[in-house]
Amino acid sequence: MLGNIVITIGFLAGLFAFFMYYLTYKGYSNTLGKARIGFHVAAMMTILASLILVHAVLTHQYQYKYVFNYSSSGLSTGLLLSTFWGGQEGSFLLWTFFTAIIGIILLEYTSKRGDLEPRVMMIFTLSFTFLLVLVNPLLKSPFNYLWMEPNFIELKHINSQFLSMPFMQNFMFEDSAGGKSFVRMDQQLYAQLMASGISFKQFIIDGKGLNPLLQNFWMQIHPPILFVGFAMSAVPFAFANAALIKNDYKDWVKQAFPWMLIGTMVLGLAIMLGGYWAYGILGWGGYWGWDPVENSSLIPWLVGVASIHTLLIQKKTQSSGGAGRFVKTNIILAMMTYILVLYSTFLTRSGILGDASVHSFAEPGMLVYLLLVIFMATFLLIGIGGFIYRWKALNSQFENEESILSRELALFTGAVALLASAIIVFAGTSAPIFGKTVEIRFYDELNLPIAIIIGLLNGLSLVLKWKTNKSQELWKKIISPIVISLILTTAVVFIGNVYNFMLILLSYSSIFSIVVNFEIAYRIARKKALSLGAYIAHIGIALFLLGVVATGGFSQEDSIDLEKGKTSSIFGYDVTFLGFNRIENSEKYAFNLKIEKGSSSKTISPVMYVSSINNSLMREPDIWTMITRDFYVTPLSYTDGASENSSNGGTSVTLKKGDYYDFKGNKITFESFNFPADAMSAMMGGGNFTIGAYLLVEANGKKYNVEPKMNSTGGNKEYVSVEIKDVDLRIEMTNLDASGSVGLTISSLSNKVEEIQQVPKEVLSIEASIKPFINLVWTGVLLMVAGFIISAVKRTKEV
Amino acid sequence: MKNKYMFGGAIIVIFLVIMSYLFTETNISYEENFSEIINSSKTMKATGSWVKEKNYFVDKSKKEFSFYMKDFLGNEMKVIYNGTIPNNFESATSVVVTGKYKNGYFHADDILTKCPSKYEEQFDQSKKS
Numbered sequence: 064m065l066g067n068i069v070i071t072i073g074f075l076a077g078l079f080a081f082f083m084y085y086l087t088y089k090g091y092s093n094t095l096g097k098a099r100i101g102f103h104v105a106a107m108m109t110i111l112a113s114l115i116l117v118h119a120v121l122t123h124q125y126q127y128k129y130v131f132n133y134s135s136s137g138l139s140t141g142l143l144l145s146t147f148w149g150g151q152e153g154s155f156l157l158w159t160f161f162t163a164i165i166g167i168i169l170l171e172y173t174s175k176r177g178d179l180e181p182r183v184m185m186i187f188t189l190s191f192t193f194l195l196v197l198v199n200p201l202l203k204s205p206f207n208y209l210w211m212e213p214n215f216i217e218l219k220h221i222n223s224q225f226l227s228m229p230f231m232q233n234f235m236f237e238d239s240a241g242g243k244s245f246v247r248m249d250q251q252l253y254a255q256l257m258a259s260g261i262s263f264k265q266f267i268i269d270g271k272g273l274n275p276l277l278q279n280f281w282m283q284i285h286p287p288i289l290f291v292g293f294a295m296s297a298v299p300f301a302f303a304n305a306a307l308i309k310n311d312y313k314d315w316v317k318q319a320f321p322w323m324l325i326g327t328m329v330l331g332l333a334i335m336l337g338g339y340w341a342y343g344i345l346g347w348g349g350y351w352g353w354d355p356v357e358n359s360s361l362i363p364w365l366v367g368v369a370s371i372h373t374l375l376i377q378k379k380t381q382s383s384g385g386a387g388r389f390v391k392t393n394i395i396l397a398m399m400t401y402i403l404v405l406y407s408t409f410l411t412r413s414g415i416l417g418d419a420s421v422h423s424f425a426e427p428g429m430l431v432y433l434l435l436v437i438f439m440a441t442f443l444l445i446g447i448g449g450f451i452y453r454w455k456a457l458n459s460q461f462e463n464e465e466s467i468l469s470r471e472l473a474l475f476t477g478a479v480a481l482l483a484s485a486i487i488v489f490a491g492t493s494a495p496i497f498g499k500t501v502e503i504r505f506y507d508e509l510n511l512p513i514a515i516i517i518g519l520l521n522g523l524s525l526v527l528k529w530k531t532n533k534s535q536e537l538w539k540k541i542i543s544p545i546v547i548s549l550i551l552t553t554a555v556v557f558i559g560n561v562y563n564f565m566l567i568l569l570s571y572s573s574i575f576s577i578v579v580n581f582e583i584a585y586r587i588a589r590k591k592a593l594s595l596g597a598y599i600a601h602i603g604i605a606l607f608l609l610g611v612v613a614t615g616g617f618s619q620e621d622s623i624d625l626e627k628g629k630t631s632s633i634f635g636y637d638v639t640f641l642g643f644n645r646i647e648n649s650e651k652y653a654f655n656l657k658i659e660k661g662s663s664s665k666t667i668s669p670v671m672y673v674s675s676i677n678n679s680l681m682r683e684p685d686i687w688t689m690i691t692r693d694f695y696v697t698p699l700s701y702t703d704g705a706s707e708n709s710s711n712g713g714t715s716v717t718l719k720k721g722d723y724y725d726f727k728g729n730k731i732t733f734e735s736f737n738f739p740a741d742a743m744s745a746m747m748g749g750g751n752f753t754i755g756a757y758l759l760v761e762a763n764g765k766k767y768n769v770e771p772k773m774n775s776t777g778g779n780k781e782y783v784s785v786e787i788k789d790v791d792l793r794i795e796m797t798n799l800d801a802s803g804s805v806g807l808t809i810s811s812l813s814n815k816v817e818e819i820q821q822v823p824k825e826v827l828s829i830e831a832s833i834k835p836f837i838n839l840v841w842t843g844v845l846l847m848v849a850g851f852i853i854s855a856v857k858r859t860k861e862v
Numbered sequence: 863m864k865n866k867y868m869f870g871g872a873i874i875v876i877f878l879v880i881m882s883y884l885f886t887e888t889n890i891s892y893e894e895n896f897s898e899i900i901n902s903s904k905t906m907k908a909t910g911s912w913v914k915e916k917n918y919f920v921d922k923s924k925k926e927f928s929f930y931m932k933d934f935l936g937n938e939m940k941v942i943y944n945g946t947i948p949n950n951f952e953s954a955t956s957v958v959v960t961g962k963y964k965n966g967y968f969h970a971d972d973i974l975t976k977c978p979s980k981y982e983e984q985f986d987q988s989k990k991s
Contacts, residue, residue, distance in 0.1 A: 483877055490885060498892055500907070505888040509881060622925075622946075699946050715920045722917060828946070 066115045066127075066206030070198055073108030076101050077192035084185035088308070095181065102170060102188055105195065106163035112198075113160045116153065116205055120146050125267040128214070129153060129205035135272035141283055146273050148286040151412060152198065152205035157287065159194040161294035166191055169298060169322075176318065182305035186445070190297045190401075193438045202431055209267075213249040221246055222268045230255045275674040275681050281340035285333060289360065292330030293404050296363060298322040299370070300401035300442070303394045307449035310456050312386040312394070316377050319397065321859040323374060326400075327367040328851030334360055335844040346684040346697045348620065348832055350840060353506045355416045358492040359407035363400050365485035369478040370396030376471050379529055388471065390460040391450075392478075398446040403489075405439040416495050468532040473524035480516045487513075507615075511565050514608055518572030521601050522579035544582065548575040559617065559835075566616045573608040576601060593857040600850025607843025613836035620832030622699060625656070627825040636660045636694060640827045643701070646670070654698055654827050658687055669698040669829070692835045699828040715797065719804045726809045729762040729790055733805055737770060751776045755796075756805045762790040771796040771807070786812060890960065896937040899963050907960045908968065912951070913938060920947060931957060931968070939963070943970040951975055 080101030086094040116129075120143050125131040133153070134146035148154040166187055173180040198204050209216075215236065218226065225231065226246075234247045246252070256266055276282070302319035306312050337357060338350035351357065373396060377387035410416055413432050450457070487509045491501045526540050552571040561567055584598035623633050625640035632638070641655040651672035658665050670683040687694040716724045718733040725731075737755035755772040769785040771794055784795035791812045798806030893899050893906045910933040912918070918929035927947050932938045941959055951957075954975035961970040 487881060490881065494885075494889060499889045501885065502888040502890060502905070505884050509884060717917055719917075722915075724917070724919075 064206070064208075066112050066119075067200040067204055069108050069112045069115065070195065070204060070206070071200065073105045073112065074192065074195040074199055076104035076108060077188060077195050080105060081185060081188045081192055084181045084188060087181040088185060098181070098184070099170065099174075102166060102184065102191075105188075105191065106167050109156075109159050109163040109195070112206075113147075113156060116147060116156060117144065119206075120144070123270070124264075125270050126208055126263045127205065128207050128209045128211070131209050131220075131267065131270045133271070133273055135270040137269075138273060138278075141280075142273060142278055145277060145283040145286075148290075149273050149277055150205075152203045154286060154290070155194065155197050155203050156205055158290045158293055159191070159198055161287075161291050162191050162194055162297065165291075165294045165298065169301075178309075179305065179318065182308045183301045186301040186304045187297055190300075190442070193441070197431070197434060197438075202434060208253075210248050210250050210253040213247055215245040216248050216267075218244050218246065220267055220269055220271070222266055225256075225261060225266055228259065230259070272676045275676055276345065279340070279344050281336060281344060285336040285340055288329060288336060289333035292326060292333050292360075293408075295322065295326030295329060296367070296401045296404045298326065299367075299397035300446070303397035304445060304449055307394065307453050310453055312390045312457070312460055313381060316374055316381070316387065316393065317858075317862055320371075320374055320378065321855050321862065323367065323371055323397070323400075324851055324855040324858060327364060327371060328848055328855065330360065330364045330367065331844070331851070332848050334364060335841075339841070342837075343686065344683060346682055348684075348695060348697065348830070349614070349618075350837075353491070353503050355492045355495060356411050358488050359410045360404075362485050362489050362492065363403035363407060365481050365488070366396055366403055367400045369481035369485070370400060372474045372478045372481075376474055380471070386460045389475070391457050394450065394457070395446075396478075398442075402439065402443050402446060403485075405435075405442060409435045409439055410492065410495075468527060468534060468537060470524050470527040470529050473520050473527050477517060477520040477524060480513050480520065484510055484513045511569065514611075515565070515568045515572045518569065518576050518605060518608055521576035521605060522572075525579055525583055525598070525601075544575060544578045548578045551578070559613070561612070561616065563616060566612050569608060569612050573605040573612070576605040577609075580605070593853060593860075596850045596852070596854030596857060598850070599853060600847045603843045603846030603848075603850055605843070606839050606846065610836055610839030610841075610843055614834050614840065617835050618832055620830060622828060622830045625827045625829060627827070633831050634833050636831075638829075638831070640825075641666070642825070643827075650675075652701070654701065656685075656696060656827075656829070658694055667694075667696060669696050671698045671701065688838075690838065692833055693837050695832045695834055697830045699830055701825075701827050703825055714809050715806065716809065717798075717804050717806050724807075724809070726792070727811070729760060729792060731794065731807070731809065732759040732761070733757075733807075734759055736799070736803075736805070737772075754799060756799070756807075758785075758794065758807075760787060760790070760792065760794075762787075762792070765789070769794065773799065788812065892958075894933055895935060896931075896933040896939050897935075899968065900939065903962065903964075905960065905962050905971075907958055908933075908939075908941075909956060909958045910934070911956050912954065918947070918951070928967075931959065939968050940966070941968045941970050941973075943973055945973075 080098050083094045083098030083101055087098055118124075119127055119130050120134050121140070123130070123134070123136050129150060129152050130146075133149035134143060138146065146153070148157045166184075169187060170180065170184055173183045196202070200207060226235075231246070234249075234252045236245045236247060237243075253263070256263065299319045299322060302315045302322070306315040334357070335350075337360075341347045341352065341354075341357075342350045370393060373389045373392050377389050377393050379387070381387040413435055487506065491505050494501050522544065523541070526537065526544070548571060551574045552567065555561060555570050555574070556567055561570060580598045580601045584595055584602070587594055587598075619634055621633060623631055623638070625631055625638060627640050627642055630637050630639045637659040639657040639659075641657055643652045643654045645651065646653045651670050653668040653670050655666055655668050658667060665687045667685040667687050669685040670681075672681055674681050682698050684695060684697040686696070714726065718724060718731075720733060720735060723730050723732040734757040737757055739752070739754075742752040742754055751774070753772055753774050755770040758769050758771070760767040760769060767787050767790075769787065771785045772783040773796055774781045774783065782796050784793055786793045793810050793812050795808045795810075796805060797808050890905055890907050892909055894909050896908065896910065899906055899908050908931065910931045913930040913932050916930040918927065920927055925946075926942060926944055928940060928942045929951075930938050931941050941961075943959070951973075956975075958974040959968060959970040960972040960974075961968055963969075
């Protein structure tokens with residue numbers, strides 16, 4: 064209850080601050096102080112609400128529906144904290160929280176810069192207030208009580224000593240299909256509990272728990288960083304709009320530049336952390352799957368990077384006294400970055416992607432859907448409206464004085480290439496709105512040429528001077544990088560056997576940009592250390608692209624069955640399955656694999672387990688990380704030998720009582736089990752017993768009654784197969800199920816493998832792959848982030 | 863000046879043409895009616911459910927997994943997938959397979975099983991209806 068009150072006060076304060084900032088902008092002199100108080104109250108309330116949620120999670124306050132749905136008492140403190148953003152409500156609150164923090168800093172920053180504050184903060188407060196509407200008690204508040212709407216709760220969450228209370232009978236439901244019982248938790252039951260003096264804390268003993276995919280380190284840091292990026296993207300929007308309001312397009316560029324750099328850096332880092340999560344935990348086998356949810360945050364990032372480059376041109380061309388070049392472009396791009404963040408939220412939270420994405424997000428309900436549309440439409444209209452209103456003034460700012468050979472044009476072309484990439488991803492990602500999806504190659508084939516262009520421009524633009532260049536001079540500067548990278552590329556092509564034309568081109572363009580950037584960085588390193596940022600970031604992106612060439616073009620993968628104790632060879636590595644051990648309270652199974660190549664070896668342990676939260680088989684990969692490659696293993700399945708006697712070349716089928724299977728014209732019907740009366744007690748007591756399956760085989764007009772059997776002696780299972788020589792058939796029982804189905808392996812005698820192994824074997828099936836130079840991908844991203852940070856420091860000093 | 867816009871415009875047009883061509887080339891639509899799939903040679907996403915009565919079959923030697931799937935009208939088709947049986951296949955409420963219909967079978971490149979993630983919600987809905 065307290066949480067909801069706090070959020071509501073925050074919302075009202077935000078609304079108040081918005082109007083006060085508006086009045087200040089309109090010229091009232093006594094409203095600025097009120098606006099600041101209003102904003103700070105809204106921000107403090109948001110922070111307070113977040114603290115209340117953290118406290119509720121840490122102290123297991125299951126009366127909150129959100130805490131009950133996403134957390135449980137057995138989680139470690141770190142994981143408990145990440146349940147804060149484990150669901151939709153909490154992640155909206157997290158976004159609001161970071162918006163509050165960023166807002167406090169932004170208020171401080173703008174208040175020192177002339178008349179900037181009311182205009183910028185008016186827009187920023189509006190977006191903050193929208194978020195506070197999203198988390199209000201009627202929509203997505205994490206503070207709503209469990210009983211406010213009827214909920215069916217499984218009995219295991221409820222303290223069993225209260226189930227026998229007489230009134231409970233009215234709230235118990237049996238689900239015949241699943242054989243489970245539920246308690247209907249609603250306001251009536253809550254009233255009954257209170258009347259009987261039972262506190263809610265006693266009644267509910269545990270929550271549902273956190274989605275197992277989110278129970279790892281990367282999911283503790285990826286969402287917060289992503290939402291810092293989201294929150295920061297509102298800042299350039301506010302600056303651009305403030306420029307439109309004042310009809311002055313000069314100063315905002317410098318002021319917004321460091322914000323844009325840091326925001327883009329944070330968003331980029333978050334995207335790649337998500338990629339690392341997909342690679343190391345989800346077991347995608349790659350860092351990028353063009354999944355709509357990944358794509359939706361990549362789009363604003365690409366636009367943000369494009370806008371950094373055109374902002375730089377505007378800033379450089381302001382030296383002549385005017386507003387500089389690309390005034391309109393910059394206003395549009397700065398605003399689009401934020402609008403695309405909102406669009407991303409809309410795509411991932413509205414349930415539209417339901418069928419198209421592996422990320423599962425529940426339908427949020429019509430009200431939230433509408434609010435997200437209104438949120439997005441409002442900011443789109445503010446942007447477009449302001450732009451049209453100032454159209455005449457914007458057009459008069461137009462400056463045109465370019466020669467073909469200038470850094471301006473190269474940077475602009477680079478920005479256009481980035482935007483083209485953003486449009487491609489946008490088109491593919493939006494397809495689910497129209498009930499379609501696109502194949503992965505849509506993204507790959509279209510982005511590949513763009514990446515080549517970006518690589519070349521990445522080098523070329525730095526060799527070019529601002530304004531104009533003489534082609535002779537340029538040629539002198541560029542000839543040695545061209546030759547050096549040609550030699551390096553040739554080496555890469557022949558050593559790495561790169562014979563795909565497009566990949567050769569991409570390698571060349573990336574190497575070219577590394578050579579150019581490295582050369583310049585080396586020259587200026589001592590003199591102007593802070594100017595190094597751009598070069599480091601550019602080397603980062605080029606290394607990243609090389610990593611993409613290597614992993615995208617030269618990964619190998621194959622699945623293989625590993626028998627325990629035997630060594631198999633794959634891709635030149637010797638792999639031995641050593642056995643499994645149980646980890647984490649025996650809930651998970653770690654399968655130990657010894658990998659050897661030459662003199663080096665490593666033991667890795669991919670994990671499989673059945674999660675009690677979603678009843679799914681979860682598979683966690685494990686990786687042997689080497690400098691030049693990763694050896695990546697995903698477990699597929701495991702058979703413990705008891706049920707796997709020999710299935711050489713046969714067909715495995717599962718039949719229920721009365722079912723038949725047609726094997727090469729022979730009809731095999733499973734009639735019933737031969738389950739002797741003493742077998743049950745022997746099974747319980749650990750004695751010896753035999754179970755058979757009566758099968759009817761109809762072939763060539765004849766009928767055969769056969770009975771494959773399973774003998775259990777002292778816990779060891781042995782299967783006795785049957786052979787029908789007349790019809791060239793061998794049937795073996797491989798599995799039997801209490802629910803009344805039998806697993807059979809049916810094979811032809813004629814091509815039966817001679818040795819039938821009597822020793823039960825434990826077999827682990829894995830998918831193994833080699834990811835060459837994947838470290839370039841991670842190194843590239845880290846360098847890019849480092850470069851962004853250095854540039855941001857430099858640009859902050861300039862303001 | 864005029865040339866510049868001509869050039870830029872031409873590049874934009876070429877880009878958009880290539881993009882729309884590849885888009886139509888690679889887009890996959892969802893199809894719930896299997897008779898449409900059987901009569902088409904395009905890659906599609908078929909949504910339906912597993913015919914439990916007809917079981918499923920795993921051929922280890924060929925690493926093949928096959929089963930029968932039916933749509934909301936009751937049309938059935940046989941689906942063949944080169945790979946292992948997906949997680950939770952038995953408990954899936956619906957199955958989405960991506961692939962092509964060819965030679966009497968649907969050859970799936972990808973199988974997505976949808977499981978009732980929140981069992982209670984489904985129970986909730988069945989109570990209401």
